[in-house]
Amino acid sequence: MILTYKVQGGDFSNAGKCSSEVKKVLKQLNIDHKIIKKVVIALYEGEVNIVAHAYHGVITVEINTEKIKITLKDEGPGIPDINKAMEQGYSTASPIVRELGFGAGMGLPNMKKNTDYMHISSEVNKGTEVILINYL
Amino acid sequence: MSKNQIFSHALEIDRSICVGCTHCMRVCPTHALRVRKGKAVLYPDRCIDCGECFRACPINAIKIKEDDLSALNKYKIKAALVPSVMLGQFPDNLSIKRIYKAIYELGFTHIYEVEQSIEFLRKQIFNYQKKSNIKPLISSFCPAIVRLIQVRFPSLTENIIKLRTPKDLTAEIIIDDFTRQGFSIDEIGIFYITPCAAKIAAIKSPVGEEKSVINGVINMNSFFNMIMNKCNSNHYTEEELMEIQTTSLPPMAITWSLTRGEAQYVKGRSFAVDGIVNVCDFLEKIENDEIQDVDFLELRACDESCAGGILCTKNRFLTIESMYKRASTSYNKRKNIKFNKNIEKLLINKMNITSIEPRPMNLDNDVEKAIKKLERIREIMCFLPNIDCGLCGAPNCKNLAEDITNNKAHISDCVFIQYKNLTDTEQAKNILTKIWGENIFEKDCSKKGAKYEGS
Numbered sequence: 001m002i003l004t005y006k007v008q009g010g011d012f013s014n015a016g017k018c019s020s021e022v023k024k025v026l027k028q029l030n031i032d033h034k035i036i037k038k039v040v041i042a043l044y045e046g047e048v049n050i051v052a053h054a055y056h057g058v059i060t061v062e063i064n065t066e067k068i069k070i071t072l073k074d075e076g077p078g079i080p081d082i083n084k085a086m087e088q089g090y091s092t093a094s095p096i097v098r099e100l101g102f103g104a105g106m107g108l109p110n111m112k113k114n115t116d117y118m119h120i121s122s123e124v125n126k127g128t129e130v131i132l133i134n135y136l
Numbered sequence: 137m138s139k140n141q142i143f144s145h146a147l148e149i150d151r152s153i154c155v156g157c158t159h160c161m162r163v164c165p166t167h168a169l170r171v172r173k174g175k176a177v178l179y180p181d182r183c184i185d186c187g188e189c190f191r192a193c194p195i196n197a198i199k200i201k202e203d204d205l206s207a208l209n210k211y212k213i214k215a216a217l218v219p220s221v222m223l224g225q226f227p228d229n230l231s232i233k234r235i236y237k238a239i240y241e242l243g244f245t246h247i248y249e250v251e252q253s254i255e256f257l258r259k260q261i262f263n264y265q266k267k268s269n270i271k272p273l274i275s276s277f278c279p280a281i282v283r284l285i286q287v288r289f290p291s292l293t294e295n296i297i298k299l300r301t302p303k304d305l306t307a308e309i310i311i312d313d314f315t316r317q318g319f320s321i322d323e324i325g326i327f328y329i330t331p332c333a334a335k336i337a338a339i340k341s342p343v344g345e346e347k348s349v350i351n352g353v354i355n356m357n358s359f360f361n362m363i364m365n366k367c368n369s370n371h372y373t374e375e376e377l378m379e380i381q382t383t384s385l386p387p388m389a390i391t392w393s394l395t396r397g398e399a400q401y402v403k404g405r406s407f408a409v410d411g412i413v414n415v416c417d418f419l420e421k422i423e424n425d426e427i428q429d430v431d432f433l434e435l436r437a438c439d440e441s442c443a444g445g446i447l448c449t450k451n452r453f454l455t456i457e458s459m460y461k462r463a464s465t466s467y468n469k470r471k472n473i474k475f476n477k478n479i480e481k482l483l484i485n486k487m488n489i490t491s492i493e494p495r496p497m498n499l500d501n502d503v504e505k506a507i508k509k510l511e512r513i514r515e516i517m518c519f520l521p522n523i524d525c526g527l528c529g530a531p532n533c534k535n536l537a538e539d540i541t542n543n544k545a546h547i548s549d550c551v552f553i554q555y556k557n558l559t560d561t562e563q564a565k566n567i568l569t570k571i572w573g574e575n576i577f578e579k580d581c582s583k584k585g586a587k588y589e590g591s
Contacts, residue, residue, distance in 0.1 A: 001507055001510060001511050001514075016424065016426055019424060020420060020424060023420075023423065023424060025510065027290075027496065027497075027498065028497070028498055028499050028506065028510060029498065029499065029503055029506040029507055029510060030496065030498035030499070030500065030501055030502070030503055030506050031503060033290060033291035033494075034291075036291065037291060037423075037425070040423075040424050040425070041424075041425050044424060044425070044426065063507060064507065065503055065504045065507065136503065
């Protein structure tokens with residue numbers, strides 16, 4: 001099963017809608033709540049990243065009996081140095097975004113912590129694609 | 137409680153009154169109601185006894201299962217267990233002594249106030265917070281919330297504080313008082329006066345314990361009428377009332393059942409959320425980790441907590457005013473509080489409940505089957521209009537799609553599908569009759585709002 005969600009850059013008031021929807025679906029599927037929690041936390045971080053940094057993006061969630069695979073693809077500035085971005089506390093978020101309570105530099109590390117597999121590919125001035133997998 | 141067990145609910149739909157108007161179906165927070173053959177029907181495994189349907193019903197077709205006073209006759213000790221919100225229902229010029237007197241006249245031999253165990257409970261919540269590393273801890277006070285969490289937020293069941301509620305703890309005090317005096321347990325009848333349906337369910341089919349120690353439940357609304365009638369017909373002299381001993385409670389205990397009643401006395405960062413819709417919103421965010429570092433949650437299903445209970449008579453804000461008035465004068469008069477070391481010793485061994493099991497509303501326990509079902513639901517949704525009109529007898533299109541997948545409804549129950557697929561109006565009429573009953577197409581001038589309403 002594939003679920004698709006559109007995310008608009010800069011739309012902080014709706015950040016979290018996608019992860020809430022996905023959570024509802026996973027609960028209906030009787031997936032272990034510990035896995036649901038991890039998936040939702042990682043997805044929420046990814047969703048906020050698109051809102052805070054990119055112009056717009058698409059999130060696809062593939063669910064089968066083996067795994068939950070999430071692809072977050074955005075058009076945006078891209079990440080110049082992925083290794084640096086993975087460091088805890090490193091953030092390029094603007095002061096305004098930080099004032100909103102986002103951009104603490106915990107996003108990517110938190111995503112990695114809550115998933116079994118994570119892969120980032122990015123091209124500067126084009127966009128970023130993040131793949132997250134949690135095995136059931 | 138295992139998933140296959142039959143749930144005993146406090147709410148019952150009176151089919152002789154129900155006209156299938158959908159008001160209840162639309163407000164149910166767990167989508168547990170449908171309309172079939174012109175009557176509301178309940179999916180019992182989803183009901184959490186919150187009473188929102190009772191509140192929404194415009195023609196009183198939803199009944200509360202309760203005990204009546206004849207049940208008192210079975211016992212030698214007939215103890216009324218009265219919540220402070222009940223004493224807040226009466227006009228302010230009616231003294232508590234008069235209310236007590238009227239309760240005795242109804243046949244009760246003893247009166248206990250639910251909040252007599254609050255000081256003990258507060259201390260235990262404090263200790264519980266110290267020992268537990270779970271964040272946030274959720275109060276076990278409101279039984280509708282406990283059930284809501286079991287059904288809609290199963291992952292949060294472990295956050296519920298495994299302590300018994302004030303009414304159960306006070307019931308233990310009553311049992312102890314009289315067994316010490318030589319009465320056997322069968323001779324002691326404890327009757328709780330309830331402001332809501334959820335507390336009836338909590339007594340008739342408790343969560344986290346085998347059997348409730350409370351023997352009967354009396355509807356507070358009916359009780360209010362009985363007391364008002366006694367007070368109106370009998371006038372007592374000052375002397376007669378002087379003999380009546382009322383219970384002294386600290387202000388904290390009197391207001392415990394109101395919003396922030398618990399939260400203001402716990403350690404750390406706490407929230408008090410009332411109203412079932414607000415609670416659902418808040419728990420969504422807690423479950424997503426969007427709200428973090430919260431120590432304690434006081435969650436109540438009714439707006440303004442127990443003052444807004446479905447069986448309260450007085451306006452909730454006036455009730456709150458009365459309760460605060462009582463609290464503001466209670467401290468000075470407070471004498472010989474029953475609280476002694478013995479009671480603490482007694483309750484400490486009886487304060488815990490066992491684990492609270494989730495009873496999630498999933499599509500299937502088997503993930504593979506559940507995925508198949510959800511795929512089917514999403515396919516069906518392609519055809520449904522998504523306007524949630526309720527004409528199919530389900531609260532929204534998604535629920536209809538789910539019912540179809542579970543063989544509990546048919547796609548042609550949707551009027552839009554009927555329009556597209558059926559050429560025969562007789563067939564469409566049959567379908568609508570199946571959902572809305574025989575009389576739905578008949579002219580009826582006695583219905584609510586019609587020309588000869590009430591005739």
